[in-house]
Amino acid sequence: MAKKPDRVALGPGLGKARTGIRGLDDVTDGGFPRGRTTLIVGGPGTGKTLMGIEFAVKGAAEYGEPAVIMAFEETGEELAANVKSLGYDLNKLAAARKLVVDHVKIERHEIEETGEYDLEGLFIRLNHAIESVGAKRVVLDTIESLFSGLPNAGILRAELRRLFGWLKDKGMTSVITAEAGNGHLTREGLEEYVSDCVILLDHRMEEQVPTRRLRVLKYRGSSHGTNEYPFLITDTGITVMPVTSLAYSERAAGRERISSGIPGLDAMMGGRGYYRGAMVLVSGTAGTGKTSVAAKFVDAACTRGERAIILAFEESPSQVTRNMNSIGIGLDRWIKKGLLRFYAPRPTVYGLETHLVTMQRQVEDFDPQVVILDPISNFNMVGTRRDVRLMLMRFGTFLKNRGITALFTSLTPGGENLESTTVAISSLADTWIFLRDIELGGERNRGIYVLKSRGMCHSNQIREFVITDKGIDLLDVYLGPSGVLTGSARATQEAEDKARMRRQQQEIANLEADVKRKRLEAEAQIARLRGELERGEIELQQKIAYAQNGLRAQAQERTIMARSRKASGEIPKNQARPGRGPKRRG
Amino acid sequence: MPTKKKRSMQWELRLYVAGQTPKSLAAFANLKKICDEHLAGKYRIEIIDLLENPQLAKGDQIFAIPTLVRNLPQPLKKIIGDLSNTERVLVGLDIRPAA
Numbered sequence: 197m198a199k200k201p202d203r204v205a206l207g208p209g210l211g212k213a214r215t216g217i218r219g220l221d222d223v224t225d226g227g228f229p230r231g232r233t234t235l236i237v238g239g240p241g242t243g244k245t246l247m248g249i250e251f252a253v254k255g256a257a258e259y260g261e262p263a264v265i266m267a268f269e270e271t272g273e274e275l276a277a278n279v280k281s282l283g284y285d286l287n288k289l290a291a292a293r294k295l296v297v298d299h300v301k302i303e304r305h306e307i308e309e310t311g312e313y314d315l316e317g318l319f320i321r322l323n324h325a326i327e328s329v330g331a332k333r334v335v336l337d338t339i340e341s342l343f344s345g346l347p348n349a350g351i352l353r354a355e356l357r358r359l360f361g362w363l364k365d366k367g368m369t370s371v372i373t374a375e376a377g378n379g380h381l382t383r384e385g386l387e388e389y390v391s392d393c394v395i396l397l398d399h400r401m402e403e404q405v406p407t408r409r410l411r412v413l414k415y416r417g418s419s420h421g422t423n424e425y426p427f428l429i430t431d432t433g434i435t436v437m438p439v440t441s442l443a444y445s446e447r448a449a450g451r452e453r454i455s456s457g458i459p460g461l462d463a464m465m466g467g468r469g470y471y472r473g474a475m476v477l478v479s480g481t482a483g484t485g486k487t488s489v490a491a492k493f494v495d496a497a498c499t500r501g502e503r504a505i506i507l508a509f510e511e512s513p514s515q516v517t518r519n520m521n522s523i524g525i526g527l528d529r530w531i532k533k534g535l536l537r538f539y540a541p542r543p544t545v546y547g548l549e550t551h552l553v554t555m556q557r558q559v560e561d562f563d564p565q566v567v568i569l570d571p572i573s574n575f576n577m578v579g580t581r582r583d584v585r586l587m588l589m590r591f592g593t594f595l596k597n598r599g600i601t602a603l604f605t606s607l608t609p610g611g612e613n614l615e616s617t618t619v620a621i622s623s624l625a626d627t628w629i630f631l632r633d634i635e636l637g638g639e640r641n642r643g644i645y646v647l648k649s650r651g652m653c654h655s656n657q658i659r660e661f662v663i664t665d666k667g668i669d670l671l672d673v674y675l676g677p678s679g680v681l682t683g684s685a686r687a688t689q690e691a692e693d694k695a696r697m698r699r700q701q702q703e704i705a706n707l708e709a710d711v712k713r714k715r716l717e718a719e720a721q722i723a724r725l726r727g728e729l730e731r732g733e734i735e736l737q738q739k740i741a742y743a744q745n746g747l748r749a750q751a752q753e754r755t756i757m758a759r760s761r762k763a764s765g766e767i768p769k770n771q772a773r774p775g776r777g778p779k780r781r782g
Numbered sequence: 783m784p785t786k787k788k789r790s791m792q793w794e795l796r797l798y799v800a801g802q803t804p805k806s807l808a809a810f811a812n813l814k815k816i817c818d819e820h821l822a823g824k825y826r827i828e829i830i831d832l833l834e835n836p837q838l839a840k841g842d843q844i845f846a847i848p849t850l851v852r853n854l855p856q857p858l859k860k861i862i863g864d865l866s867n868t869e870r871v872l873v874g875l876d877i878r879p880a881a
Contacts (some may be wrong), residue, residue: 308861315845321840
């Protein structure tokens, strides 16, 4: 997210007076223009008077800038009563000489007009009030009522112009409230005289939910937020919710990991669980155990000694603790130990902005490490999808900037595209765990998978998610030729698998025996053949010996014969005639 | 100021001014003339200069200068301006009913 995308460069040297109104100083980049006049315009009941008074009161009480409130509509007592409910005691501030309230009453029927006049009386009163407390801030609420009290608009206009110039000369940081008009910005065209800073307030109904919005229409010489910002009037005054504070803080993303409380789920995320400070989204169809996953996380956090808040928008705290007890998660003990707090307003009692503010206040008050919001989908009852998303973005950023690990659950309506329905907020989530039911063989079982998890290696497996009275367990789902099997189908399949395995083992044993037998057979055959071979060799040797013997015998015989015939033995040599012999031999 | 008749006919008028501006002086002159003509002997005019006593502006709810306040007889009446239109001053002070 880009930082301050809707701002231009800050004008040099322009002093600002902090309003002290939550969020407004962010929107105006520091407050109202010091020593100048700010116009607050709005219809009836938009909170202009309150904003003006809060500016004055905060200045007097917190910033050491005494203030004068010149009220043209309400009396001092009425004003004091109004701001008392915001925790400010006007009478006490007045007694401490930090604040003056001057009620200018104009009764039309008492006043006759004849001839020339000016508003010097008002100047004198204002001056007297300013000097009596050394005021730095002036609020004129609502100076336009002069127009209904005095018929001569010409004189009024001239005098108002003079008044605003005079305030500026005196260096007063002033606020002037005015009714919104038709055609003109204000009913009496006051914007002509006040041009340094104009704030527009609006109060409208959106889908039967009242929403207040603020816009900085103009801020001469200063950068400012240009969006429409929702704001709230609560028992501590006005709170503006600037989108610009959405900018993520420079807080370094930690590497610390914390257990989800479910070992099987941790295993799916590299064995180490969520990142601390991450935003975890657990979405799923009805009855898939989203709250149980959240409760497990809380249980784990409290076991580590951390604090957690459960913002329950669907069930009462007692109902949640009872239900979680039934699956072996005892949340009561953490409440007793002061580690766990429930905050469970009905979604419909407030508008989104109020919810946001009250939730933030709970978090600021309890300072937890873990925040559960269960479920975010119930906000759809009180706002449009876009507004809900914006609100959750703000809340998520708020938590992230505080380094809080958040787990939001979201109900996904059943249907074809389970994952796309929550996409509106899924981009905010660092880790998205999806729970779904798997219908098979007349049973509904739960499946869990990690759809995404930024910055970590996570499992891509769908696993079966079993809730028992002892807690939550993750089982490997059966992935067979016929697809994913869960529940009893998985059990059956596993039994079959076992039987098949036994059969196969038997077969292997059989085959191994076969091999042995074959080898024995073969070896026997080899032995027999070798025997035969040996026998054959002996026979042949004998035959060879016999034949050689025969040859020798013949040769002997011939020698003997030759001897007996004498000389004949020499004949072959001596018989040869000279000259013939070599030819024969050749 | 002498009282002649009933006390109830006593007129108490207060003129608020801020210094001796032409408008203030004109207002006083006009007022004096009207009173002398119509309320001779039964009126009292008090001039309050807010430059000297700014704290008094709040009490009578003064914002315009000059302002004439009729404290008595009741009810309270205010006329703002330099009182140059005698007719309107007379009506405004209930000296003469509106025509």
